[in-house]
Amino acid sequence: MNDTVLIQSMVVAITAGTPLVLAGTGEILTQRSGIVNLGVEGMMLMGAVTGFWATTATGSAWLGIAVAMLAGMATALIHGVLTIHLYANQIVSGIGIVIFGSGLSQFIGEQGSPPIASRSRGGSFEPLFRGEIADVPIVGPLLFSHDAIVYLSWAFAAASSWYLFRTRAGMQVRAVGHNPGAVDAAGIAVARTRMTHVAVGGAAAGAGGGHMTLALFNSWSAGITAGVGWLAVVLVILAAWRPWRMLFAAYTLGAISSLGFTFQLLGVGVPREVLSMLPFIVTFVVLIVSTATGGAGRAPRALGEPYIRERR
Amino acid sequence: MTASFVIEQRAVTSTRERTKTLLASIAVGLLLGSLPILLSGANPFAAYRETIEVSVGSARAFQETLRATTPLILTGLAAAVAFRLRLYSIGAEGQLYIGAITSCGLALLFGDGFSPWFLVPATVIAGAIGGALWSLIVAVPRAYFGTDEVVGTLMLNLIALHIMNWLIFGSVSFWRDRENLGFPGGKPIPESARFHQFWGRADIGILLAIGCALALAFVLRRTALGYEWRVIGSSERTAVYAGMSVRRQIITVLAVSGAFAGIAGATQIASVTYALEPRGIESGGLGFTGIVVAVVAGLNPRAIVLAAFVIAGITTSGPSLNSIGVSPSSVIVLQGLLLLSVAGGQFFNNFTLRRRRPAIDVAQTREAT
Numbered sequence: 001m002n003d004t005v006l007i008q009s010m011v012v013a014i015t016a017g018t019p020l021v022l023a024g025t026g027e028i029l030t031q032r033s034g035i036v037n038l039g040v041e042g043m044m045l046m047g048a049v050t051g052f053w054a055t056t057a058t059g060s061a062w063l064g065i066a067v068a069m070l071a072g073m074a075t076a077l078i079h080g081v082l083t084i085h086l087y088a089n090q091i092v093s094g095i096g097i098v099i100f101g102s103g104l105s106q107f108i109g110e111q112g113s114p115p116i117a118s119r120s121r122g123g124s125f126e127p128l129f130r131g132e133i134a135d136v137p138i139v140g141p142l143l144f145s146h147d148a149i150v151y152l153s154w155a156f157a158a159a160s161s162w163y164l165f166r167t168r169a170g171m172q173v174r175a176v177g178h179n180p181g182a183v184d185a186a187g188i189a190v191a192r193t194r195m196t197h198v199a200v201g202g203a204a205a206g207a208g209g210g211h212m213t214l215a216l217f218n219s220w221s222a223g224i225t226a227g228v229g230w231l232a233v234v235l236v237i238l239a240a241w242r243p244w245r246m247l248f249a250a251y252t253l254g255a256i257s258s259l260g261f262t263f264q265l266l267g268v269g270v271p272r273e274v275l276s277m278l279p280f281i282v283t284f285v286v287l288i289v290s291t292a293t294g295g296a297g298r299a300p301r302a303l304g305e306p307y308i309r310e311r312r
Numbered sequence: 313m314t315a316s317f318v319i320e321q322r323a324v325t326s327t328r329e330r331t332k333t334l335l336a337s338i339a340v341g342l343l344l345g346s347l348p349i350l351l352s353g354a355n356p357f358a359a360y361r362e363t364i365e366v367s368v369g370s371a372r373a374f375q376e377t378l379r380a381t382t383p384l385i386l387t388g389l390a391a392a393v394a395f396r397l398r399l400y401s402i403g404a405e406g407q408l409y410i411g412a413i414t415s416c417g418l419a420l421l422f423g424d425g426f427s428p429w430f431l432v433p434a435t436v437i438a439g440a441i442g443g444a445l446w447s448l449i450v451a452v453p454r455a456y457f458g459t460d461e462v463v464g465t466l467m468l469n470l471i472a473l474h475i476m477n478w479l480i481f482g483s484v485s486f487w488r489d490r491e492n493l494g495f496p497g498g499k500p501i502p503e504s505a506r507f508h509q510f511w512g513r514a515d516i517g518i519l520l521a522i523g524c525a526l527a528l529a530f531v532l533r534r535t536a537l538g539y540e541w542r543v544i545g546s547s548e549r550t551a552v553y554a555g556m557s558v559r560r561q562i563i564t565v566l567a568v569s570g571a572f573a574g575i576a577g578a579t580q581i582a583s584v585t586y587a588l589e590p591r592g593i594e595s596g597g598l599g600f601t602g603i604v605v606a607v608v609a610g611l612n613p614r615a616i617v618l619a620a621f622v623i624a625g626i627t628t629s630g631p632s633l634n635s636i637g638v639s640p641s642s643v644i645v646l647q648g649l650l651l652l653s654v655a656g657g658q659f660f661n662n663f664t665l666r667r668r669r670p671a672i673d674v675a676q677t678r679e680a681t
Contacts, residue, residue: 038462042648082652086659091400091462092607093655099600100648106641107348222641227470234463273478277471284467291459310321310663 009255009262011141014150015216017254019044019208019225021153023232024239024246025160026204030076031236032164033197034177034302037079038094040205041229042101047072047206049105049116052213052220056119065149065210072206073199075101080198084191087306098229106222116220125149125215149211154247156204161243173197177300180307190307205229234283238290241299253279317665325661334610337657338650345646354638366632367625375514377621379583380628383408384620385521386576387602389528390443392611394569396532397545401566403450403465404573405599406472407443411574413476414442416487416498416581416588419505428504435505436520436578443574444567446472451566455559461566469599476590487588498587507582517579522617524572529613541565573599596627604647607654623647 023040030037037043051068055061079097082088109117125147127134134144164170173193175183180190212228213220231253239245256279263270346356367377387404394401418438422431450464479485481496489499507515532538544551544561551558576598585592605623609615627647630640 078652082656086656087662088655088658092603093652095402095600095603096648096651096655098648099604099651100645103641103644103646103648104348107639107645110639110641230466230470234467237460237463271478271482273474273482277474277478280467280470280474284464284471287464287467288453288457288459291453291457310319 005262005265007138007141008265009258011145012258012262013251013255014142014146015254016258017250018150018153019211019216019228020232020235020250020253021157021247022149022208022211023205023229024235024250025153025157025243026201026208027232027236028239028241028243028246029160029164029173029197029204030201031303032177032241032300033173033194034180034300034305034307035080035083035194035198036090036094036304037076037097037198037201038091038233039075039079039097039101039229040201040232041225041227042098042105043072043075043202043205044209044212044225044229044232045101045105045223046075047209048213048224049108049209049220051206051210052119053108053112053116055124055214056116061125061214064214065207068206068210068214069203070206072204072209073202076198076202076205077195079202080195083306084194084198087308090304090306102223109220109222117222120219124218125211147215149207149215153211157243157247164243174300177302180302184307184309190309194307205232208232231279231283234287237299238283238286253283256282317667319663320666321663322661330610330661333657333660334608334654336660337654338608340657341646341650341653344649344653345642348642348645349638352638352642354636358636359633359638362633362636363626363629366629371512375512377625377628378514378518380624381617381621382517382521382579382583383576383598384601384605384624385518385525385617386572386579387598388605388609388616388620389524389602389613390569390572390576390599391603391606392609392613392616393528393541393572394565395606396611397541397562397565399454399562399566399569400462401447401450401465401569402462402599402603403447403468403570404576404602405597406465406469407446407570407573408577408580408599409472409476409593410446411439411443411577412581412588412593413479413487413577414574415439415578416501419501419581420486420499422502422505424502424504426502426504428506428508431502431505432507432516432582435501435582436575439574439576439578439581440571441574443570443572443577445570446574447566447570448563451563451570454566455562473590473594476588476593480588480590489587498585498589500587501581505582506586507579515583517583520575520579521620524575525613525617532613537564573602576602601627601647604651608650 023044027037027040047068050071051064054067055064075097079093082093083090109115127145128148128151129144134140136144164174172183172188176188176190176193184190209225212224217224235246235249235253239249259278260272260275263275349356349359366373368374387408390404390407415435415438419431419435446468450459450461450468453459454461454464479487480498484490487498489497507517509515532541540551540556540561543554543556544558548558577593580593581588601623605616605619609619626643630643633640633642
């Protein structure tokens with residue numbers, strides 16, 4: 001039962017979708033406060049390399065994830081300072097973060113002896129539950145076969161949703177994203193709110209990158225995220241800035257990305273290049289259709305615009 | 313007295329002041345960019361000397377740098393023309409691949425027996441059309457439904473990359489060399505489709521790219537079209553009230569942007585790889601580097617020529633930095649830092665920091681009068 005193609009594919013979809021859930025939910029929090037950070041790919045790369053370094057050096061995967069989050073946050077704060085305090089163009093700065101992050105992560109990966117890039121695992125995340133519970137039909141592999149970070153990503157999405165829509169602080173964040181002028185007049189610190197959420201988004205992206213090197217691949221190579229960070233930015237739009245939908249979107253995309261694995265199990269021959277193109281084509285079509293039909297959900301109204309108090 | 317500085321908005325900023333800000337930002341970026349060199353334990357000045365020597369130290373080096381400059385001018389123009397209208401197309405990468413595919417396809421289709429006077433312009437135009445059409449896939453939904461062009465072009469980049477890889481590695485396509493049974497590669501284009509090398513290794517590609525830059529500068533400054541683009545860029549609402557068709561201009565500009573990137577793809581075929589070689593065309597991330605070039609040049613077409621030359625010099629010398637113990641990745645770090653510092657430096661075009669004047673005591677002033 002648990003060996004069926006469907007179940008196996010769904011398990012792979014969840015595993016492959018986890019970095020997307022983490023980075024994408026983080027980007028939702030950032031964008032809800034009115035800042036677009038296109039630098040997710042760069043922040044994930046920084047998290048991936050530093051997390052792997054910390055783990056190979058100490059043997060602790062948890063320490064690795066913590067370092068990955070810090071690195072992602074530090075990278076995000078560059079974007080925060082430039083866009084919030086210097087009113088820099090958010091798109092240009094975000095692209096700068098991607099280039100900077102991919103260069104610096106590659107640079108870090110070449111350091112150390114042996115270089116981080118040629119190290120093998122020194123401790124990684126293993127499935128949290130052992131024994132019989134993971135063998136329960138259907139539920140076992142789907143819910144109880146994952147590593148701790150997968151469960152934390154669910155908790156993160158749930159907590160973000162609750163925070164944004166059920167708490168006073170979350171409402172203020174959404175207000176900052178919609179109308180910072182009014183929020184400022186009401187005495188809420190716009191710049192500080194935005195900076196905090198840029199930082200949280202960076203930490204989440206760093207964790208996503210760390211999950212890739214510490215649970216998915218158990219190794220580091222330059223450019224290991226291979227566009228996942230960019231996908232996270234795209235999914236924010238498709239998820240209409242809602243964490244629950246991000247969970248759904250990420251796993252759907254994870255499922256499409258792992259079709260290669262599924263087809264392999266089924267013995268169907270489809271060129272690899274066509275398969276790896278599929279998630280992007282599906283996302284692109286959904287993006288066009290959802291904007292054409294007005295179903296894309298509404299973006300925070302002040303998204304991407306600097307809040308300049310002097311111009312209020 | 314508490315905070316002694318206030319941020320003050322500037323009414324107007326002259327071109328001269330903007331240039332000064334830009335140069336200062338570039339200097340900051342270069343300064344920060346030498347940190348990885350220092351961290352590698354190398355002398356930054358030795359690295360700079362190596363860079364200069366490898367990029368312009370000899371006639372041969374200079375010619376190679378010119379060849380590397382060609383695509384960067386074109387992808388820089390692609391980014392600049394769109395960014396000027398606040399259309400943040402980051403699709404040059406994908407448009408370049410598609411332009412390479414179409415121009416290479418045409419060259420292979422015609423084959424030998426054509427004069428270069430016909431074949432070279434034809435393949436360049438094929439590249440331009442390929443890039444422009446690929447750009448339209450996003451431009452039309454952007455103009456009519458407001459689809460996010462950043463995200464749309466991003467997806468198309470990834471799709472284009474996979475198409476190019478599939479043509480060579482995933483199928484026995486028209487572009488693939490069927491005679492070579494070793495590692496999959498592209499079929500070589502006929503000799504007559506290659507760019508003519510007029511000075512050592514320097515070929516007509518650089519003249520083509522500079523021509524494109526001058527043409528864009530002319531359109532922007534001297535034509536009604538350029539005027540409309542300027543108005544739309546500074547205020548879309550004004551353009552609508554003035555009766556301009558913003559939709560049509562969005563589509564036109566994104567198509568022109570795609571055409572420049574497509575020509576860049578054509579130059580890679582006719583000047584560098586002489587076949588559809590995905591690894592060679594993909595390497596270097598010419599599309600994203602074009603954004604760095606455009607932003608560092610302040611989106612000015614003529615400054616883009618200079619910026620592209622400098623960045624091409626830095627990029628091509630990357631691998632040789634290994635010899636003095638500096639990782640080639642520091643060149644990528646430098647590019648990122650340049651983009652970030654120029655983005656941050658814009659602040660000083662719009663605002664100044666001024667020392668707060670001591671508050672005037674009203675009562676005292678009254679007594680005096």
